[in-house]
Amino acid sequence: MNYQQILVEAAEVARATAGQGRVADYIPALAQVPAEAFGMALATADGELCGVGDWEQPFSIQSISKLFTLVLAIAHGGDALWKGVGREPSGNPFNSLIQLETEHGIPRNPFINAGAIVVTDRLLRLTGDAAGAVRDFLRGESENPSLGTDPEVAASEAAHGHRNAALAHFIASHGNLLGDVDTVLGHYYQHCAITASCRDLALAGLFLARQGSRADGSRLLHRSQAKRVNAIMLTCGTYDAAGEFAYRVGLPGKSGVGGGILAVLPGRATLCAWGPRLDAAGNSVAAMAALDHFTTATGLSIF
Amino acid sequence: MNYQQILVEAAEVARATAGQGRVADYIPALAQVPAEAFGMALATADGELCGVGDWEQPFSIQSISKLFTLVLAIAHGGDALWKGVGREPSGNPFNSLIQLETEHGIPRNPFINAGAIVVTDRLLRLTGDAAGAVRDFLRGESENPSLGTDPEVAASEAAHGHRNAALAHFIASHGNLLGDVDTVLGHYYQHCAITASCRDLALAGLFLARQGSRADGSRLLHRSQAKRVNAIMLTCGTYDAAGEFAYRVGLPGKSGVGGGILAVLPGRATLCAWGPRLDAAGNSVAAMAALDHFTTATGLSIF
């Protein structure tokens, strides 16, 4: 299959969405990104790598970091994680406190903010440096040693972080936080503020298309663990539009309000698309359109 | 792959769950089924059919009928259906009124009771006989002309149906029901009360593994429609345990409180397992265990 050609077509489809959606502006640092940027990369399990547009341009990965904190927390600590966080879709916006209140401080899944705070807390306990572990993993898999956290974004997140602070304190009030609230939030803001390109993320996620094996052949996750992470991405990876994403794109995917979406074709490849304008659910309009085109044109989806 | 051997093993795993869970007893007719019955069938896209245990024993399909009402409503009416029902996981128990209230009478998805009532209403409008359309389709695909509705179960559902009546009236109060409440509910109870065996259901669902093509080669759904039905099954098919089912089993599936679960291996096969005891979320304990074993042992899952 000529992937490069399909990416070129997908980019055209994505660019036709110009003007739709809104760039995230809840923190000033994010609002400065060029609204019509677009890039897309594909990495295959057998070593092919291609891309279109701004595919080597770093952007703020935001919630895509939640995928890597989850994976590293499982890799270091195994299934103990699931005592403190569930695996069900939330049916509510990504930063909701409502379910936390009725469900005793156990977040629904690791990909809503509350769940990612719990996962960050566990990874911090396991490694001593949660944000550093995520950064180092991304650097290693992408072979991009310059990849790192944007300090301005991290500071901006912290300065506008009352809602995440509310979530963290609420979780702590239920005894579901091992570390100190401010320290855990610090790591959370640090890994959300990592900047990486479509290329970097497609490479970094490739172990999920290789049943848990890293670029160097070593095993990060067991085969069943890798499948299960893909399952959680599918049911919970795109905020409260997971059903829509499964319906339109048909791949496990994790999105971020920086405009990136990382998707997995199990056994075969990863895709990462990026465009800053977001739909009402917080997912990139252009990246959704590009991924939709890719799976429709190729017939490659998990369904 | 020796499917028969794997089904034999899966049945052993399922039987080891004896005594776990509870038979549905909200209507008397369902409570009379033998609690430790178990059957499992597999049908492949290229015509193989095998089974173990009580795989030819008819049982009450209950919510599995929602899959077929959905498919037939799409086949007859296309995407117009989605104006009245969503495609997102509900995050709430299957008969919840809460989301209906905050979301203006548009049920979250076609597999919660509220959504299936809307779908039944549309299928009734499209065909004039919603329950008959489901029954006839199942008869045709399974080549089992004796398959039909259990009148005692249907009457029992109606007699204990205040909650479904509440849902239907509430939907009607928002103008989202085309037909008369009592008529729509009558068809809903009729198709839920169909009895069919694991064999029948595995055959009837096979078009979902064949990208929309029926047993006779005719097309029921377009390829993309079939994929999308599989996507909705994965995200919404097993009540508020869809995340857990995706995590453990990793296949699109639809369950019913009669104890059956129908699952799809896209491009390859369907599986139907049945055991009356249910877990807290309303899914069969034995069927879950058997399907979990199948995908673990074969490595066949969509992830």
Added chain:
Amino acid sequence: MNYQQILVEAAEVARATAGQGRVADYIPALAQVPAEAFGMALATADGELCGVGDWEQPFSIQSISKLFTLVLAIAHGGDALWKGVGREPSGNPFNSLIQLETEHGIPRNPFINAGAIVVTDRLLRLTGDAAGAVRDFLRGESENPSLGTDPEVAASEAAHGHRNAALAHFIASHGNLLGDVDTVLGHYYQHCAITASCRDLALAGLFLARQGSRADGSRLLHRSQAKRVNAIMLTCGTYDAAGEFAYRVGLPGKSGVGGGILAVLPGRATLCAWGPRLDAAGNSVAAMAALDHFTTATGLSIF
């Protein structure tokens, strides 16, 4: 105190609200009332009666009937009523299903629709004719034998009653309805569709200002029961604006979407004001303004 003079002033204040709010239009029969009508009556415990404007003009009492069903259910059956309905403010709009779902079919209080359906059910069981009992009581206390139900309004309520039917079926699904859903709803619509004037209602409510004693000196409620009904009116009588009504008016009161509000000055008098335009919470703008003026000008309130 020259009550007549104060009523004249209150009517001026009320008329200054002309154009504010909207006449209830959820049923066509209610929408036909003259929007700028206004009347107000005062009846004292020692026999004085006065009024201004359209105070002898009958209007649809709607939810004010809930006060009389409650009082008659207590008078006939005592405290057994409270097993099936609570006494707390709901904090949600008057026809909400949400609390019913989380609170097992026990409505929060007798003045939300769900609670009034339960009270109607109990009064039906106690008297054999719930709507007739309310009508006969109002006729007797007001010495107005022509007072009765508007059949057009009752039919219109029934025809647009899906939401109340949803409530009733939901309550029945929790086993909290003794009678048949349709029969109970029939009586509910009948008593809501009674037409009475400000004069009639002020006289009919006077036993609440006389510690439970009727016009003929006989006792309808014990003294403590009468006080407690006043307490429930204050905390729950004006939908989800009970706090605002207590804050502004400072009297126990019960409102209806027909635009009437009946208020009680314990030990002293009753007031009934009427104006069809409603605020967002469903209470009459003009009646609220008139009652607010009355308590401010006289200094008479319970606080």
Added chain:
Amino acid sequence: MNYQQILVEAAEVARATAGQGRVADYIPALAQVPAEAFGMALATADGELCGVGDWEQPFSIQSISKLFTLVLAIAHGGDALWKGVGREPSGNPFNSLIQLETEHGIPRNPFINAGAIVVTDRLLRLTGDAAGAVRDFLRGESENPSLGTDPEVAASEAAHGHRNAALAHFIASHGNLLGDVDTVLGHYYQHCAITASCRDLALAGLFLARQGSRADGSRLLHRSQAKRVNAIMLTCGTYDAAGEFAYRVGLPGKSGVGGGILAVLPGRATLCAWGPRLDAAGNSVAAMAALDHFTTATGLSIF
């Protein structure tokens, strides 16, 4: 009326509840209080003061402080307060986040924790020392210069304050907090941790029975403001049991988890009762029973 005699009887009724309910133990400092302590004081508008039992024993006033922060915020800043906090019963437990989420960070009323945090914030802005203002007011009205904050309780509240911190951050995320979260919470914990006796509180609340006039004859609130504070106490003063309190006791009242309840007989007197054991809603069992006896025996209630 021989108030002293009625207090003696009320104390007997209260002591008959021994063993019922549980002493608040969410902070260790509160759990150490003698569970069977009981006191009750009455102060009249014309200067009478009497009491029974431990009526001069200081206890932790906890949420009763919310009444005084409210009153002082109104006295210093007037009605501007109501832009940031509502006046409706919440229908949910006192520390709920749910309504904050659906109602954009505007707490339902000043007596739930969220509302009291907003009021504390405003009082801090108005006076520069919110906790000091409350303490000084209580000292002045009670003529008890030794009255003050228990530093151990305040420190304990702060150490176990994750839920209040969650509320404050959530309110701040909606822009409804003028001051710094930690500073506002510090003042909140300080005024909740004030210790005062039934005697002190009955005297301090007397302005509410005197239409806004303080002990020295100066005016703290306008007459209408005082009435309105009484109205808010009635509809919102006893957590989610305000309906029950109005029904049983029939007076405006404000309770605290330290076991105290301060109640007002407008125009006549104040009552303060104290017993550490709490019912499920967080109100003192003994104090409720004593106040219930008082209003039943005397016939004095607002209804």
